[in-house]
Amino acid sequence: TLSNGSTINGSFDCYCGSNGKFNETCAMDATVVAINCGPAPSVEHATVTGATHFGGTLLAKADVGYTVDGTATGATNFTFWCEANGRFSPRLAFERIVCGTCPQEANVQQVLMTDAGAALVQLGELLQNSSLSGLKTRQAQDANYAALHAQAHLAATRSGRRLFTTKYGDVVKYVCAEGYRAAPGAGVRSSPVQAVSPTAPSVFELKCGATGDHSLVQASPSDPKCLPVTCDVKAPSATDPAYPPFTEPMKRLQYKDTLAYTCRPGFSLDGTPAGAKAYTETCLATGELSKTATCKDIDWCLVSKCGDHGKCVDGVNSYTCECDRGYKVDVVDSSWQTCVQIDECDTQGGYG
Numbered sequence: 631t632l633s634n635g636s637t638i639n640g641s642f643d644c645y646c647g648s649n650g651k652f653n654e655t656c657a658m659d660a661t662v663v664a665i666n667c668g669p670a671p672s673v674e675h676a677t678v679t680g681a682t683h684f685g686g687t688l689l690a691k692a693d694v695g696y697t698v699d700g701t702a703t704g705a706t707n708f709t710f711w712c713e714a715n716g717r718f719s720p721r722l723a724f725e726r727i728v729c730g731t732c733p734q735e736a737n738v739q740q741v742l743m744t745d746a747g748a749a750l751v752q753l754g755e756l757l758q759n760s761s762l763s764g765l766k767t768r769q770a771q772d773a774n775y776a777a778l779h780a781q782a783h784l785a786a787t788r789s790g791r792r793l794f795t796t797k798y799g800d801v802v803k804y805v806c807a808e809g810y811r812a813a814p815g816a817g818v819r820s821s822p823v824q825a826v827s828p829t830a831p832s833v834f835e836l837k838c839g840a841t842g843d844h845s846l847v848q849a850s851p852s853d854p855k856c857l858p859v860t861c862d863v864k865a866p867s868a869t870d871p872a873y874p875p876f877t878e879p880m881k882r883l884q885y886k887d888t889l890a891y892t893c894r895p896g897f898s899l900d901g902t903p904a905g906a907k908a909y910t911e912t913c914l915a916t917g918e919l920s921k922t923a924t925c926k927d928i929d930w931c932l933v934s935k936c937g938d939h940g941k942c943v944d945g946v947n948s949y950t951c952e953c954d955r956g957y958k959v960d961v962v963d964s965s966w967q968t969c970v971q972i973d974e975c976d977t978q979g980g981y982g
Contacts, residue, residue: 666716667712670682677693684713689707690721693724695726695839695840696726701727702727702840726797733844735855737858743796745797801837802844803833804833811826811859813827824857828915828916858884860917861914871897872891872925887912888910890910891925896928899923901929902928903933909923936949936953958972
């Protein structure tokens with residue numbers, strides 16, 4: 631009688647003789663062996679090793695980034711075996727580790743997510759329809775594969791302004807809004823204000839890892855955030871026609887910050903004595919201060935009271951009159967010069 635899970639290896643003839651016994655050659659060449667269930671079955675995203683016969687055990691060990699339940703702390707292997715009926719016992723499946731929702735970042739214009747699983751499927755389909763063997767050089771094959779790889783990742787990329795749930799291998803790209811750049815820093819506002827160049831990268835990437843956490847892709851800045859571009863404004867010189875309200879050698883503004891300016895005495899925005907003298911400029915996404923206004927030297931002769939018998943000479947904060955012969959300078963309205971006729975009766979002792 632064969633034990634459970636055993637079979638006979640070989641063939642033989644047995645018959646009962648007249649002496650009531652089996653013939654001497656009965657089962658002479660036969661051996662009893664354990665049932666073999668055949669080649670080890672494949673388990674997706676795992677390596678399988680072990681014995682395939684009855685009584686043996688097989689081990690399925692998950693690839694990096696996969697567990698039985700898709701959590702970072704989940705089981706990374708399981709065992710199964712060959713049963714007495716010649717079939718393998720039921721097997722579990724491995725799932726990609728889930729990192730959860732990607733972090734929410736401020737000042738982001740767009741979020742892109744490349745699904746690593748979908749990219750692999752897409753790459754397989756592209757490779758199946760492509761003939762790398764038809765390319766003569768290894769360099770050409772590598773270039774073609776790189777192009778297909780990029781095409782597969784592009785096809786597996788989704789975009790939007792919402793946040794995505796990621797799994798192992800997925801890459802999330804944050805695109806900073808206008809006026810913001812990816813730079814390391816404690817936040818939007820810091821003291822002193824951190825310099826952020828308009829030429830700094832405008833994107834950074836996070837990747838879902840086997841630990842269940844999002845980590846920076848190598849090319850991204852260290853601990854990046856989308857920080858506002860800064861504008862460094864130098865203090866004006868004594869000859870500048872306008873001045874801002876600070877005395878430090880330099881003031882650092884952030885994108886969209888404004889700075890108030892006032893025209894110096896003798897200047898206005900339109901060059902007239904009654905013209906406006908205050909204005910503001912804004913820090914732009916280019917890292918430069920806007921230039922919407924300019925203080926112009928006031929033409930005081932626009933309000934000259936020199937009259938028809940005098941010539942106005944523009945000055946720094948007022949004007950002067952050069953009067954014609956027979957006329958002299960006088961002051962009207964407390965401060966404005968004018969030309970009045972000389973009274974010869976006064977100058978000639980009463981004789982005209």
